[in-house]
């Protein structure tokens with residue numbers, strides 16, 4: 001990453017939460033809204049943080065909340081909204097449903113040499129689009145993808161200039177575990193001591 005690259009974090013919480021049944025970023029995990037874990041981690045890494053959500057209940061966290069500018073387009077639409085509201089060179093996009101990401105992982109993402117490329121970690125053979133850095137210079141490209149209905153974030157990453165971060169030994173295999181339903185939420189609560 002260029003030393004003078006500016007970065008802002010945007011946390012996406014505008015999904016349908018069909019599997020959870022209630023707005024999942026606000027679902028309680030160990031007594032706290034699930035989104036509060038990733039917000040705290042990003043703030044610990046000293047990043048400016050904002051939220052992209054269509055539910056104004058998210059204002060309770062005291063951060064700026066932006067509704068989707070192109071609703072119904074999934075995370076690609078969320079990234080578009082982030083690009084519209086930032087002047088930073090790069091956006092760190094994160095899901096609201098990954099409470100197990102440690103601050104060291106944020107620092108690792110920020111320290112890599114992005115140079116106007118998407119930077120995305122790979123874990124267990126999978127690219128993680130919802131904990132990745134996206135250069136704002138890709139805004140027009142993103143608009144083209146959305147306009148033509150190409151909404152898979154992994155395709156967007158792999159078809160544009162990118163750097164994939166391989167896993168490091170000390171990384172916990174479950175750190176990108178996202179929580180989609182109530183049974184996963186309970187499971188993470190039960191295993192919290194071993195996972196976090």
Ligand SMILES: Nc1nc2c(ncn2[C@@H]2O[C@H](COP(=O)(O)OP(=O)(O)OP(=O)(O)O)[C@@H](O)[C@H]2O)c(=O)[nH]1
Pocket residue numbers: 012013014015016017018019020052053054068071072073074075077078094095096097130180
């Ligand atoms: N702002 C915004 N965020 C989204 C959108 N779709 C998904 N997300 C976020 O992207 C992350 C992953 O979402 P998913 O679990 O794949 O989808 P979901 O719609 O939230 O949940 P399901 O309906 O159960 O699939 C979560 O943080 C969601 O809040 C969207 O259209 N807009």
